[in-house]
Amino acid sequence: MEQRLIHPQGPAFSRIITGAWRWHTVSPDTIDRLIQTSLDEGITTFDHADLYGDHSNEELFGVALKKNPALRDKMQLVTKCGIKFRSAKRPGTWVKHYDTSKEHIIWSVENSLRMLHTDHLDLLLIHRPDPLLDPHEVASAFSQLKAQGKVLHFGVSNFTRPQFYMLQKFVPFPLVTNQIEISLTHVDALFNGDLDLLMEQQASAMAWSPLGGGRLVANEREMFSKASKYNASYSQLALAWLLRHPAPIFPVIGTTKPERITEAAKSIAFTLDRQDWFEMLQWARGFEVP
Ligand SMILES: NC(=O)c1ccc[n+]([C@@H]2O[C@H](COP(=O)([O-])OP(=O)(O)OC[C@H]3O[C@@H](n4cnc5c(N)ncnc54)[C@H](OP(=O)(O)O)[C@@H]3O)[C@@H](O)[C@H]2O)c1
Numbered sequence: 001m002e003q004r005l006i007h008p009q010g011p012a013f014s015r016i017i018t019g020a021w022r023w024h025t026v027s028p029d030t031i032d033r034l035i036q037t038s039l040d041e042g043i044t045t046f047d048h049a050d051l052y053g054d055h056s057n058e059e060l061f062g063v064a065l066k067k068n069p070a071l072r073d074k075m076q077l078v079t080k081c082g083i084k085f086r087s088a089k090r091p092g093t094w095v096k097h098y099d100t101s102k103e104h105i106i107w108s109v110e111n112s113l114r115m116l117h118t119d120h121l122d123l124l125l126i127h128r129p130d131p132l133l134d135p136h137e138v139a140s141a142f143s144q145l146k147a148q149g150k151v152l153h154f155g156v157s158n159f160t161r162p163q164f165y166m167l168q169k170f171v172p173f174p175l176v177t178n179q180i181e182i183s184l185t186h187v188d189a190l191f192n193g194d195l196d197l198l199m200e201q202q203a204s205a206m207a208w209s210p211l212g213g214g215r216l217v218a219n220e221r222e223m224f225s226k227a228s229k230y231n232a233s234y235s236q237l238a239l240a241w242l243l244r245h246p247a248p249i250f251p252v253i254g255t256t257k258p259e260r261i262t263e264a265a266k267s268i269a270f271t272l273d274r275q276d277w278f279e280m281l282q283w284a285r286g287f288e289v290p
Pocket residue numbers: 018019020021022047048127157158179180207208209210211212213214215217218235252253254255256257260
C-alpha cells in the first residue's frame with residue numbers, strides 16, 4: 001500500500017489507517033492478528049487514544065509490542081489526549097471534562113508511551129476542542145515533547161476551522177491533521193470548509209468512522225449498486241469514496257476482524273469515476289448537487 005505524507009513536513013502514513021477503539025472487545029491473539037494483518041497489507045499506521053477501552057487498549061497493544069519489539073520500526077503510532085471521564089482507573093475524575101493543560105498533556109503522553117511500550121509517538125492529537133484550552137500552554141507542551149523526541153508530530157481532532165487556525169497561530173510547527181468524522185453518512189466536512197482549510201494549510205484529514213461505525217455498510221444498500229461495476233464490496237466502495245478526495249483523506253478503519261482489514265486494503269486498488277462519486281453522494285444526501 002502507498003505511503004503518503006500527511007503534511008509536507010511529515011509524517012508518512014499508510015493511505016488507510018487501523019484504529020484500535022474497539023479492540024478491548026477481542027482476545028490478545030486477535031490483537032496480534034489485527035496488527036500483523038494490517039502490516040502484511042501495508043497498513044502501517046495505527047490510531048489510538050488514551051481512553052479507548054476504558055484506558056486499556058493502548059496497554060493491550062503495548063503487550064503485543066513487548067512480545068515482538070521489532071514491530072515498532074515497521075509502524076507509525078498515533079494517539080490522543082485531553083478527554084477525562086469517570087473511571088475506576090482515574091479515581092480523581094468525578095465529571096467528564098476536557099483537560100489540555102500543559103501538565104496533563106505531558107502526563108498523558110508519558111503514560112501512553114509506557115502503555116504502548118514505545119519511546120516515541122509519531123503523532124499526538126488533542127482529542128476534542130476544550131473551551132478552556134490555553135494555546136500558550138498547548139504550544140509549550142508540544143514544544144517540550146518535540147524537543148525531547150517523545151512526539152514527532154502534532155495535530156488535532158474534532159476541531160472547527162477557527163479552533164484549528166487559532167491553535168496553529170501559537171504552535172511553532174505545523175498541525176499536520178484534523179481527525180474528523182467523514183463518511184457517506186457524514187459529508188459536512190466536504191462542504192463546510194473543514195477540508196478546504198486543511199488543504200490550504202497543506203495538512204490532511206484523518207476520517208474517523210469511515211463506514212459510519214458499520215451502519216453504512218449494513219443499511220445503505222441502494223448506494224452501493226456500483227459494487228458489480230467495480231467488483232468491490234460495500235466497504236471497499238465506501239472507503240474508495242473517501243480516498244477519491246484530493247484533500248487527501250486518510251480513512252481510519254475500526255473493524256475487529258482481520259479479514260475485514262484485508263478487504264479494506266483492497267479499496268486503494270481502484271479509483272471511482274467522477275460521476276459514480278457524485279451519484280453515491282446524491283444517494284447519501286437524497287438530493288442532487290445544485
Ligand atoms: N477522533 C475521534 O473522535 C474518533 C471517534 C471515533 C473513532 N475514532 C477512530 O476511528 C476508528 C474507526 O471508527 P469506527 O470503528 O467507528 O469505524 P468504522 O470502520 O466506520 O466502523 C467499524 C465498525 O463497523 C463494523 N462493520 C460492519 N461491517 C463491516 C465491514 N464490512 N467492514 C468493516 N467493518 C464493518 C465493524 O464490526 P467488526 O468489528 O465486526 O468488523 C465495527 O463495529 C476508531 O478505531 C478510532 O481509532 C476516532
